Amino acid sequence: MLTIFFVREEGRLDDKKIIARYRLVNTVKSYEDFTFHSHEKYEIYYFHGGTCKYLISDHIYDLQKDDIIIMNGLTLHRAYPEPGIPYERSLIEFSSEWLRPILYNLNVPELLNPFNQLSNTLFRGVDSEILMEIKELIRRIVLIDVNNFYEDENSVESRLREGEISNLVVQLLFKIYEISQQQLVKIAPIESEKNTHVKRMISWMEKNFCNPTSLNCIADSLNLSKYYMSRIFKDVTGLTIMQYLMTCRLNRAKYLLEIHPEKSILEVALQSGFEDASHFSRFFRKQMKITPSDYRNRRAPRTQKTIKK
Structure with missing residues (x-):
């Protein structure tokens, strides 16, 4: 399991720019092991396997392997994995305030449109090659060592590493934008x-x-x-x-x-x-x-x- 927390040295909670986890696995003992939560970031969630429902506000989704959810983290959400069965997922949570100026400088602010216009949407049936690219980008983001980024946030090393991460996140957003434009199956919530x-x-x-x-x-x-x-x-x-x-x-x-x-x-x-x-x-x-x-x-x-x- 690989995890990064990209945080400023002074530790202020609102200075987190990105959190990333790749192929994180849990086997829960009860349905209460995960709870509803919210956060200020946009989120890309990739479901690798297990038996799990996902609840976003009043929407309930029955997940399948390789489902992708994009969401506004301010909406209450939680995973609801089946106890005793390994639950595997990857995710990226990023601050739009951090990334928006970068996208404007690149003249591609539209890359955030899926999170604003299709927020809390599940995509299923994504092309296998795109899925591979998305997984590889998340893996590469997580592999970058950011533990000591802000010992001197203006140092060449820190700036280069932040640039490398932001570059990978932008590439990931291009992929999300691409699948949001395709005629994919948008899964409706379960309506029993x-x-x-x-x-x-x-x-x-x-x-x-x-x-x-x-x-x-x-x-x-x-x-x-x-x-x-x-x-x-x-x-x-x-x-x-x-x-x-x-x-x-x-x-x-x-x-x-x-x-x-x-x-x-x-x-x-x-x-x-x-x-x-x-x-x-x-x-x-x-x-x-x-x-x-x-x-x-x-x-x-x-x-x-x-x-x-």
Whole structure:
């Protein structure tokens, strides 16, 4: 398993430019080994093998070997691999802010169009030669040693290595752009009755998570049995309904902390659906291993360091 984390020396969380993994393999023990998550980067996901569903917001995909997904990482997503079966995938997560100026200088800003126009799309049936090229590009990106890039980020060695990585990523985006223009099969989400109900639940929660709610409220709104609703949601997503709801609230809070550093912790808490600042701070610290204020100080732009407590 090869992995790189391309990170600035000072360690600020928002300075990550690219994360890459090639043929990463896990054999999970339970459906809960993977959870819903989000991030700020665009993502290219390559499924090599195993038995796995992939959930992106309220879409549920049954993966097949050599499927490729492109997505906007801000959308909640998670893998749902079958326990006991090796799950193998590769992925590239990259910052559009880092890559966009490079693409403009090359006069090819359109290479990001698939992520903006076809975001959260699964491609199946890609030509075998293109698949080989995509896998080789990911492998080459991962092989570059970036552990010590930023001991001196302006050194010749660091600049050359960053240039080499950006060159390979651009080549990879050319391939993604090529397959996005072809008449490939765009796989529709699975639409069983159970999945349809779960899709309705997720849609409802994403619209209402900022408001006080309960299982009874969701069940009444969707005209479903509370017990049936809870069981099928857990079966499909691996999470309880309230775990998913709290994940939505957590991601909203992270967004507010980063984009609106002028807001107080209480304002962030209430606008994210939490009862009060104390409950929010305890939950945030338990999930993120950091306080909301420290998270904001790390993520907020340097020019916006005047923070309300």
